[in-house]
Amino acid sequence: MRARQSSLSKGCLAPRMAGIEWQEASVIYHQDPEVKTELLSRLRKKYLTDKPTPHLTELLYCLTRSWSDRFEPIASTDHELILWCIGFGLEEVLLRDSSRDAALKSVERDGVWLTPDYVAGREMVDLKSTRMYFNSAGVPSKGWPEGWIQQFMAYAAQAGRTRYAVAVVALGQANLFTGTFQFTQEELDNNWLYILGRRDAYNVFTSKRVKPQPFMWNKEWECEYCRYYLKCSVDRNKESAR
Numbered sequence: 001m002r003a004r005q006s007s008l009s010k011g012c013l014a015p016r017m018a019g020i021e022w023q024e025a026s027v028i029y030h031q032d033p034e035v036k037t038e039l040l041s042r043l044r045k046k047y048l049t050d051k052p053t054p055h056l057t058e059l060l061y062c063l064t065r066s067w068s069d070r071f072e073p074i075a076s077t078d079h080e081l082i083l084w085c086i087g088f089g090l091e092e093v094l095l096r097d098s099s100r101d102a103a104l105k106s107v108e109r110d111g112v113w114l115t116p117d118y119v120a121g122r123e124m125v126d127l128k129s130t131r132m133y134f135n136s137a138g139v140p141s142k143g144w145p146e147g148w149i150q151q152f153m154a155y156a157a158q159a160g161r162t163r164y165a166v167a168v169v170a171l172g173q174a175n176l177f178t179g180t181f182q183f184t185q186e187e188l189d190n191n192w193l194y195i196l197g198r199r200d201a202y203n204v205f206t207s208k209r210v211k212p213q214p215f216m217w218n219k220e221w222e223c224e225y226c227r228y229y230l231k232c233s234v235d236r237n238k239e240s241a242r
């Protein structure tokens with residue numbers, strides 16, 4: 001028996017049997033922003049929980065943004081929430097195992113809080129998702145992001161190890177790349193000193209409630225999609241007008 005292809009769903013082959021042929025529907029679709037609002041607000045409540053501070057992620061990336069998130073926050077954009085949603089979802093399906101929950105608690109070292117993703121056997125593993133493209137050697141074609149390396153080194157140092165494993169979901173390629181970084185103790189020590197320097201600066205800014213000067217404490221790429229960009233630009237213009 002030959003199958004007839006529906007004109008609505010081109011890939012769907014329906015068996016041609018009397019009485020059970022599907023009649024094409026006139027499909028009317030309209031967007032419903034209320035559903036989106038509800039889902040995003042659920043996501044906000046469920047996952048955007050306060051971490052102990054100063055947290056490693058607050059220190060590695062823009063201090064002006066970390067400070068603003070704490071004292072003069074602007075709500076996360078839908079785009080940011082969706083990106084977090086992808087990360088949280090992957091963590092849930094790839095990493096979560098109630099028997100390992102203890103490994104997910106934040107730990108403190110020298111007044112800096114860190115939250116490891118996962119412990120697999122004797123390895124610590126960090127999970128990332130990215131739109132970067134990976135080459136045949138399993139390496140991002142534009143190289144590993146500096147912030148990731150700083151983070152992996154900090155976690156390795158905290159755990160008293162010189163190696164650190166990573167699992168990276170390349171979203172565009174629909175592939176999972178895994179590997180282990182090997183660092184020297186000197187590299188780990190230097191990285192930790194850099195973090196401690198940022199910790200000290202951040203602690204001064206937060207204790208005095210003084211905002212770190214915009215465009216001084218960030219990585220170059222951070223401003224482009226930052227929700228504080230307008231505010232930072234206004235602050236900078238005010239500063240230069242004085």
Ligand code: SF4
Binds near residue numbers: 215216218223226229
């Ligand atoms: S716009 Fe740039 S300097 Fe300002 S908070 Fe964002 S990342 Fe930091």
